[in-house]
Amino acid sequence: MADAGAHGSTASGAGAAGLTRGAAAGGVAGGTATAPAVLQVEGLSAAYGPVRALQDVTLQAEHGRITAVLGANGAGKTTLLRTISGLVRPTAGRVVLGGEDVTRAPVEAMVTKGMAHVPEGRGVIAELTVDENLRVGSLFRGKVPSEEFERVYTFFPRIAERRNQTAHTLSGGERQMLVIGRALLARPKVLLLDEPSLGLAPRIVAQIFAMVRHLVDTEGLSVLLVEQNARSALSVADTGVVLNLGRVVVTDDAARLAGDEDLRHAYLGF
Amino acid sequence: MREFINLTLGGVITGAVYAAFALALVLIWRSTRIVNFAQGAMAAITTFIALSLIESGQSYWVGLAVALLAGLVLGAVVERLVIRPVEGGPELNAVIVTLGLFIAIQALISVLFGVNQRAFVAPFSTIGFRVGDSSLALSPNTLFTLGAVLLVMVGLTALFRYTRVGLAMRASAFGQEVARLLGVRVGRMLTLGWALAAVVGSLAGMLIAAEVTFVTPTYMDALIVFGFVAAVLGGLDSPVGAVVGGLLLGLLLSYVRGYVGDELVGLAALAVLVVVLLVRPGGLFSTTQTRRA
Ligand SMILES: Nc1ncnc2c1ncn2[C@@H]1O[C@H](COP(=O)(O)OP(=O)(O)O)[C@@H](O)[C@H]1O
Ligand SMILES: [Mg+2]
Numbered sequence: 001m002a003d004a005g006a007h008g009s010t011a012s013g014a015g016a017a018g019l020t021r022g023a024a025a026g027g028v029a030g031g032t033a034t035a036p037a038v039l040q041v042e043g044l045s046a047a048y049g050p051v052r053a054l055q056d057v058t059l060q061a062e063h064g065r066i067t068a069v070l071g072a073n074g075a076g077k078t079t080l081l082r083t084i085s086g087l088v089r090p091t092a093g094r095v096v097l098g099g100e101d102v103t104r105a106p107v108e109a110m111v112t113k114g115m116a117h118v119p120e121g122r123g124v125i126a127e128l129t130v131d132e133n134l135r136v137g138s139l140f141r142g143k144v145p146s147e148e149f150e151r152v153y154t155f156f157p158r159i160a161e162r163r164n165q166t167a168h169t170l171s172g173g174e175r176q177m178l179v180i181g182r183a184l185l186a187r188p189k190v191l192l193l194d195e196p197s198l199g200l201a202p203r204i205v206a207q208i209f210a211m212v213r214h215l216v217d218t219e220g221l222s223v224l225l226v227e228q229n230a231r232s233a234l235s236v237a238d239t240g241v242v243l244n245l246g247r248v249v250v251t252d253d254a255a256r257l258a259g260d261e262d263l264r265h266a267y268l269g270f
Numbered sequence: 271m272r273e274f275i276n277l278t279l280g281g282v283i284t285g286a287v288y289a290a291f292a293l294a295l296v297l298i299w300r301s302t303r304i305v306n307f308a309q310g311a312m313a314a315i316t317t318f319i320a321l322s323l324i325e326s327g328q329s330y331w332v333g334l335a336v337a338l339l340a341g342l343v344l345g346a347v348v349e350r351l352v353i354r355p356v357e358g359g360p361e362l363n364a365v366i367v368t369l370g371l372f373i374a375i376q377a378l379i380s381v382l383f384g385v386n387q388r389a390f391v392a393p394f395s396t397i398g399f400r401v402g403d404s405s406l407a408l409s410p411n412t413l414f415t416l417g418a419v420l421l422v423m424v425g426l427t428a429l430f431r432y433t434r435v436g437l438a439m440r441a442s443a444f445g446q447e448v449a450r451l452l453g454v455r456v457g458r459m460l461t462l463g464w465a466l467a468a469v470v471g472s473l474a475g476m477l478i479a480a481e482v483t484f485v486t487p488t489y490m491d492a493l494i495v496f497g498f499v500a501a502v503l504g505g506l507d508s509p510v511g512a513v514v515g516g517l518l519l520g521l522l523l524s525y526v527r528g529y530v531g532d533e534l535v536g537l538a539a540l541a542v543l544v545v546v547l548l549v550r551p552g553g554l555f556s557t558t559q560t561r562r563a
Contacts, residue, residue: 085451111453125445127507128437136441139434140453186452 035062038222039084039115039190044093046083053079055246057093061190061224066216068237068254070230070268076246077226078120081192084224085110085117098189112140114189120198124175126168130159133167137182144185152181155211173204180212190222197229205229209236230268234258242267276407277528278521283412285520286419287478291497292504292512293422294471299506301443301463302349302357304364305498308371310490312348312468313475315375316340317485318383320476321390330393337472345468349461357460379487392480415477422470423513430509439463495536496523499543505553514554 037060046054053076061067071077082088084095086107095103097113105113125133134152138144153160156177162170170178176196183191193212197205213236215221227233234240240257242249244267250257257263264270291309298306306312319340320333352371356363394410430436441449442459450456478493479485500519504511519542526538546553 087447087451107450108453108455111451117451119448119451123445123448123451125441125448127444128440132437132440135437136449136454137452139438139441182452 035065037061038063038098039224040094040096041080041084042094042096044080044083044095045091046079046088047091048079053246054083054090057243057246057248059241059248059251061222062239063222064216064220065238066212066223066225066236067239067241068230068233069224069226069241069243070233070257071228071243072267072269073228075243077228077243078194079246080243081117081119081194081224081226084192085115111186111188114187115192116183116186116188116190117192118179118183118194118196120194122172122175122179122196124167124170124178127166129164129166130170130178131163133178134182134185138185141186148185152184155215156181172200173208176200176204176208177211180208180215184215184219184221188221190224193223193225195227195229196225197227197232202232205232209233212236228269230264231258231270234268272404273528277524279407279412280528281521281524282517283407283415283481283520284524285500285517286416287474287481287516288493288496288500288520289513289516290419290422290470290474290477291493292501292516293426293509294467294474295497295501296504296506296509296512297426297463297467297470299501301439301460302353302364303361304353304368305506306464306467307365307368307494308348308375309467309471309497310475310494311372311375311379312341312344313471313493314485314487314490315379315382316344316468316472317390317475317479317490318379318487321388321479321485322383324391325388330391334393334473334476337476338469341468341470341472342465345465345471346461348468349464353464354457354460376487383487385487387484387486390479390483390485392483396480396483411480415481418473418477419513422473423509426466426470426509435459435462496539499539502543502553503546505555508553508555511553511555 039061041057041059044054044057045052057076057080059067059069069077069080079088083090086102086105090103093103094101097115100113102110102113102115110117125136128136134149138148153163158174159170159178159181162174167175167178180193180196196208196212200208209232212223212225216223225233225237234254234257237254239251240254241251242257242263249267250263291313294309295305298304298309316337320337323336324330324333348371352367353364356367392411394414396409396411398405398407398409400406430440438449438454439459439462441452441454442456443463446456474493474497475490478490482489496519497516500516501512502515503519504513504515519539522542523535523538527535
């Protein structure tokens with residue numbers, strides 16, 4: 001169980017997070033997934049004019065797991081998430097969410113179908129207060145009990161202190177907590193995170209990743225995590241998918257990817 | 271002293287009307303980053319519709335209700351049919367489209383209602399209240415004008431601050447893509463923003479018509495300039511700023527008119543615009559930080 005050790009070091013930051021991990025990690029050993037897929041991406045291609053940003057990408061996000069998509073700047077990670085949530089329309093392929101084909105669904109409908117996408121740059125609406133940012137995220141559900149907001153604030157006390165301030169006063173780490181909290185209020189089947197580590201200090205990155213791990217372990221959240229920071233991402237992920245020039249190079253158990261020196265040097269930069 | 275009081279009162283009243291018009295511009299700017307140069311013409315045509323009803327024997331209030339309703343529909347239709355195709359494109363396209371719309375609607379008014387000046391009777395007395403043996407530049411009708419503008423400002427503030435649809439509109443205005451990802455029907459919110467703006471613009475048109483007592487197809491043209499300066503002064507993003515900007519501009523121009531000369535009013539408005547853009551381009555009440563390019 002080499003991977004259990006790798007996860008343990010960062011996940012310990014979130015208290016009990018490591019506990020429920022062991023059993024789940026065991027299932028992935030061998031690189032074949034046993035957990036049911038929440039999100040399936042099948043043969044997805046996308047282009048910006050002549051630039052082919054995604055080519056025949058197949059991968060899946062499993063229930064109660066973190067699937068990390070790794071790759072250098074320009075590999076197509078952001079395009080992948082934007083195509084999954086409908087902001088970019090694919091030239092080929094399918095996106096299946098909880099068994100339903102959502103390839104052509106309007107962007108606005110995705111969240112009601114169970115997909116929460118936290119975009120690159122975090123997507124805080126800086127002109128609104130922290131509280132209003134959270135409320136926008138739950139608008140589509142109609143009336144949401146206030147306990148749900150309090151749970152988010154309990155989990156992220158840093159933003160609770162600032163709930164009535166406009167979000168542009170938040171630090172990078174606090175913004176990341178806000179958008180993750182906002183995504184949770186949508187009660188998603190799958191959470192898409194685009195480079196949460198971007199522009200954050202290593203200590204904050206470790207904190208954020210530990211929180212995500214904790215949420216996955218305690219709430220059964222399923223996460224598709226896109227990251228350039230492969231080392232940190234692999235330390236919390238269950239499965240890793242390496243993307244290069246818009247194509248999937250390899251999909252494997254996260255710990256094994258982290259241990260493959262040739263692959264690390266070639267694609268992951270550490 | 272009496273002159274000062276009357277200039278101040280007059281300034282507050284024209285300022286209130288500038289404020290209403292600026293509010294309409296702000297509503298659209300907030301949601302679509304477009305300055306709607308057709309706002310004046312849109313308000314003029316709804317006022318002409320109301321005037322036709324009033325002339326045919328309906329009460330002022332029926333006319334007002336129809337004008338506001340017509341504004342609602344016109345705003346929504348304009349956004350859907352004319353603005354939607356240029357949204358998200360180069361900003362200049364939208365500006366040119368609203369200028370084209372301005373000319374088209376003005377021509378339509380002339381065709382439908384003629385180019386002649388027509389009397390517009392105010393709903394309340396326009397004779398100033400008397401203090402001792404002198405009359406103030408304040409009449410029952412100007413009180414109505416002030417009250418109506420105040421009501422609209424409070425209503426819009428409450429809508430944006432306390433209601434779900436108001437929150438959805440603000441989210442759509444400040445973070446279109448994020449709002450869509452969060453399930454907000456941004457397109458609908460933009461349509462609603464234009465519709466609301468046109469209602470407020472129509473109200474401004476009706477209030478002005480009563481103040482100036484006669485209307486022509488071009489009677490709102492000057493107002494688009496003053497309304498725009500008021501909106502920039504207050505901060506194009508801020509409804510409260512629009513009202514404060516409108517009142518400040520109204521006062522300033524009234525003093526210029528009274529103490530300096532009528533012919534310098536336009537120049538004074540231009541000077542305000544230039545000074546604001548130089549010293550505080552975000553306006554007095556801007557809530558948005560200056561965005562990096
Ligand atoms: N809006 C766009 N227009 C044109 N090309 C784009 C656009 N966005 C991304 N690209 C190109 O698509 C490729 C993948 O980009 P992206 O998905 O942002 O990669 P990553 O998120 O992995 O850094 C790159 O070659 C990038 O230059
Ligand atoms: Mg990216």
